[in-house]
Amino acid sequence: MQELGKSEQSSLRVTPQGKGRVLIEKDLSSEEMVLNMGPQHPSTHGVLRLECKTDGEVVIEAEPYLGYLHRCFEKYAETVDYPGVVPFVDRMDYLASMNNDLAYCIAVEKLLDIEIPRRVEFIRVLVSELNRIASHLVAIGTYAIDLGAFTPFLFCFRDREHLLGLLEWASGARMLYNYILIGGVAEDLPKGFIERTREFVSYFRPKAVELQKLLTENEIFVKRTRGVGMMPADVAINYGWSGPMLRGSGVEWDLRKIDGYSVYPELDFSVCVPDGKFSDIGDSLSRHLVRAMEMEESLKIIEQCLDMMPGEEGFNPRAAIPKRIRPKAGEVYGRAENPRGELGFYIQSDGKSTSPLRCKARSSCFVNLSAMKELSMGQLIPDLVAIIGSIDIVLGEVDR
Amino acid sequence: MEETQANAAGESAEITTAKAVWQVVRDAFGEAVSELDANPFMPFFEVLERERWRDIALFMRDDPVLLFNYMACLSGVDYPEEEKLGIVCNLESLGKHGHKIAVKVKCEREGGAIPSVAKVWKTAEWHEREAFDMYGMIFTGHPDLRRILCPEDWEGYPLRKDYEVQETYHGIKVPN
Amino acid sequence: MGLLDANISKHNVLVTSVDNVMNWARLSSLWPMGFGLACCAIEMMATNASNHDLERFGIFPRSSPRQSDLMIVAGTVTMKMAERVIRLYEQMPEPRYVLSMGSCSNCGGPYWKHGYHVLKGVDKIIPVDVYVPGCPPRPESLIGGLMKIQELVRMEQIGISREEAIKKLDQKSLDPAQLIQGERKGALTT
Numbered sequence: 001m002q003e004l005g006k007s008e009q010s011s012l013r014v015t016p017q018g019k020g021r022v023l024i025e026k027d028l029s030s031e032e033m034v035l036n037m038g039p040q041h042p043s044t045h046g047v048l049r050l051e052c053k054t055d056g057e058v059v060i061e062a063e064p065y066l067g068y069l070h071r072c073f074e075k076y077a078e079t080v081d082y083p084g085v086v087p088f089v090d091r092m093d094y095l096a097s098m099n100n101d102l103a104y105c106i107a108v109e110k111l112l113d114i115e116i117p118r119r120v121e122f123i124r125v126l127v128s129e130l131n132r133i134a135s136h137l138v139a140i141g142t143y144a145i146d147l148g149a150f151t152p153f154l155f156c157f158r159d160r161e162h163l164l165g166l167l168e169w170a171s172g173a174r175m176l177y178n179y180i181l182i183g184g185v186a187e188d189l190p191k192g193f194i195e196r197t198r199e200f201v202s203y204f205r206p207k208a209v210e211l212q213k214l215l216t217e218n219e220i221f222v223k224r225t226r227g228v229g230m231m232p233a234d235v236a237i238n239y240g241w242s243g244p245m246l247r248g249s250g251v252e253w254d255l256r257k258i259d260g261y262s263v264y265p266e267l268d269f270s271v272c273v274p275d276g277k278f279s280d281i282g283d284s285l286s287r288h289l290v291r292a293m294e295m296e297e298s299l300k301i302i303e304q305c306l307d308m309m310p311g312e313e314g315f316n317p318r319a320a321i322p323k324r325i326r327p328k329a330g331e332v333y334g335r336a337e338n339p340r341g342e343l344g345f346y347i348q349s350d351g352k353s354t355s356p357l358r359c360k361a362r363s364s365c366f367v368n369l370s371a372m373k374e375l376s377m378g379q380l381i382p383d384l385v386a387i388i389g390s391i392d393i394v395l396g397e398v399d400r
Numbered sequence: 401m402e403e404t405q406a407n408a409a410g411e412s413a414e415i416t417t418a419k420a421v422w423q424v425v426r427d428a429f430g431e432a433v434s435e436l437d438a439n440p441f442m443p444f445f446e447v448l449e450r451e452r453w454r455d456i457a458l459f460m461r462d463d464p465v466l467l468f469n470y471m472a473c474l475s476g477v478d479y480p481e482e483e484k485l486g487i488v489c490n491l492e493s494l495g496k497h498g499h500k501i502a503v504k505v506k507c508e509r510e511g512g513a514i515p516s517v518a519k520v521w522k523t524a525e526w527h528e529r530e531a532f533d534m535y536g537m538i539f540t541g542h543p544d545l546r547r548i549l550c551p552e553d554w555e556g557y558p559l560r561k562d563y564e565v566q567e568t569y570h571g572i573k574v575p576n
Numbered sequence: 577m578g579l580l581d582a583n584i585s586k587h588n589v590l591v592t593s594v595d596n597v598m599n600w601a602r603l604s605s606l607w608p609m610g611f612g613l614a615c616c617a618i619e620m621m622a623t624n625a626s627n628h629d630l631e632r633f634g635i636f637p638r639s640s641p642r643q644s645d646l647m648i649v650a651g652t653v654t655m656k657m658a659e660r661v662i663r664l665y666e667q668m669p670e671p672r673y674v675l676s677m678g679s680c681s682n683c684g685g686p687y688w689k690h691g692y693h694v695l696k697g698v699d700k701i702i703p704v705d706v707y708v709p710g711c712p713p714r715p716e717s718l719i720g721g722l723m724k725i726q727e728l729v730r731m732e733q734i735g736i737s738r739e740e741a742i743k744k745l746d747q748k749s750l751d752p753a754q755l756i757q758g759e760r761k762g763a764l765t766t
Binding site for chain 2: 066067070072074075078110111234235237238239240251252253258330331332333335342344346348358360362366367370371374399400
């Protein structure tokens with residue numbers, strides 16, 4: 001009897017009571033276990049590694065480990081010239097290359113202080129909004145896969161192919177476009193692009209509603225995401241969240257409105273914030289809802305762009321591109337609203353060389369992911385996947 | 401409307417607000433901060449007494465006039481000709497006043513240390529780890545200062561201007 | 577193999593070699609490991625999804641290396657990831673195939689020169705059977721690469737090594753230049 005009681009591993013505590021009787025108590029406090037997720041894992045979007053300390057099914061702490069896709073972007077930016085950085089910027093957030101290019105070009109143009117032709121601005125906004133929809137489709141599709149629903153993924157990728165087809169038509173590449181250049185765009189839109197985009201908008205509107213019905217109103221989906229991964233607004237701001245993540249916490253903050261870069265001030269669209277009826281503000285479902293609503297807003301912006309775009313007579317998309325890009329000495333922080341949040345570039349120029357002295361990318365995913373520890377505390381292990389999916393990370397941007 | 405008036409005076413609204421912000425910090429901390437560099441791209445000031453950087457950060461976050469609740473970016477920078485490393489912080493008052501400013505802090509190139517502001521803005525935690533990873537300056541008071549992107553046993557600090565890549569890593573040849 | 581064309585409804589007996597049957601079974605159920613690294617992984621996902629539908633070739637990603645025959649190295653392999661890639665490769669059971677997808681895993685791609693943290697080609701650490709060029713490769717070219725793996729499987733026989741199979745495949749391979757010439761001539765005459 002005594003032997004049994006000595007064993008420390010045993011979760012049963014045995015105390016002799018005399019007369020051959022023993023009291024057996026079940027020790028309910030379990031041991032902590034370290035569980036490793038990734039870097040090769042189907043539902044960690046890319047090569048993220050999470051080291052979870054768990055107590056039974058409950059996560060005590062999940063510590064993300066990054067750097068498995070660190071591709072030395074910042075080193076490269078210092079070795080190639082200003083236009084040469086654009087292809088590398090493309091490869092940072094590979095789901096939204098157009099938006100990345102736009103952010104980088106805005107930063108350099110701020111430093112160069114050049115005037116951009118109006119049609120170029122409209123083309124830029126048009127293609128980046130198209131890319132925003134494509135990016136959100138991947139985010140929603142893979143989020144559905146994370147939670148065990150396969151069909152929405154196929155729906156999303158079916159519609160995304162149409163978008164990729166459009167963007168390929170304009171730029172020549174399916175994913176990494178290298179289309180928006182400093183001071184202009186690579187090519188004018190092809191003939192018939194505007195009509196085809198209109199067709200796409202009318203095709204996609206009902207599909208987005210269908211997707212909403214299929215996924216967002218699905219009870220299993222709501223049960224898995226509602227109230228999971230809550231983030232109050234003030235903590236989110238302190239963590240530096242931006243984009244759909246911050247808006248999911250109820251903060252009405254969109255750089256397209258706040259900074260009003262490019263031609264966004266002329267366009268009529270609203271900043272999507274969950275109203276709290278269908279989701280609890282700040283949970284994973286809210287963040288998903290924001291993305292779903294933003295696709296609708298992007299469609300609105302696209303339609304307005306198509307209507308307002310100036311004609312192509314005598315238009316040269318490369319007219320404003322400087323022959324030699326060598327900005328004055330100075331520093332600049334330029335940023336734009338990416339599908340994942342604020343993408344900023346801190347660029348330092350010494351005024352002599354044609355390549356930046358320092359080019360730091362403030363990536364939205366990197367910052368959003370830094371709250372993982374806080375978000376995962378006390379959650380169940382299955383919910384961890386729901387939380388990671390709702391952050392919508394792209395490892396290329398996290399690690400750069 | 402406001403902006404056009406400011407332009408008439410020869411400076412943009414951004415610089416005007418930056419000047420006002422800087423004046424508040426100057427009044428509170430005196431000579432610990434430098435003059436404002438009122439350039440049109442990114443107005444900034446430098447923290448000269450870097451031991452007081454955390455106090456300044458806390459003041460800037462909590463002062464009701466400033467309320468810089470959002471740190472947009474923290475970038476490490478190498479200044480080889482000054483023999484210094486530094487950080488550049490882009491701060492913004494999100495949803496409160498909407499003003500922006502940049503702050504620079506510098507330290508020595510070898511064994512330099514900067515007070516960590518990870519407890520002031522949580523964003524800074526990972527950004528400081530990244531700056532440490534890339535440049536090798538120490539952030540005193542940082543809760544968890546480890547390499548973040550490169551492996552733990554990586555040699556050297558890749559973004560320093562005089563960085564030379566190691567020959568092998570765990571038996572794999574590194575340069576092409 | 578042309579099994580479907582053969583009139584096998586009348587007779588239930590089919591004469592073939594063991595190699596043929598085995599290879600047919602293997603090449604029609606190539607299971608890659610669901611293992612995405614970078615941009616190419618998105619194209620791999622797109623190839624798996626609705627429009628390109630890899631399942632019609634019997635290719636369906638598995639989550640575990642223990643269940644998979646094929647490793648698609650889709651994206652940049654970094655120094656930090658290299659050891660994990662080796663370990664994943666070692667966890668796969670024989671016979672195993674490796675397809676290197678995209679410039680980065682072929683040779684380092686755009687990160688070739690100054691990418692201090694990028695492995696310049698995954699073939700420095702594991703043997704690669706098929707290289708698919710592109711940055712990222714289109715889904716069609718990934719399918720082309722997978723077809724090449726299937727051809728390689730078809731060439732293998734009991735008792736001959738992978739190297740010999742690759743040599744055989746090399747001898748049997750078509751020069752695309754001639755095909756293109758033929759097509760051009762055909763187009764011109766009609």
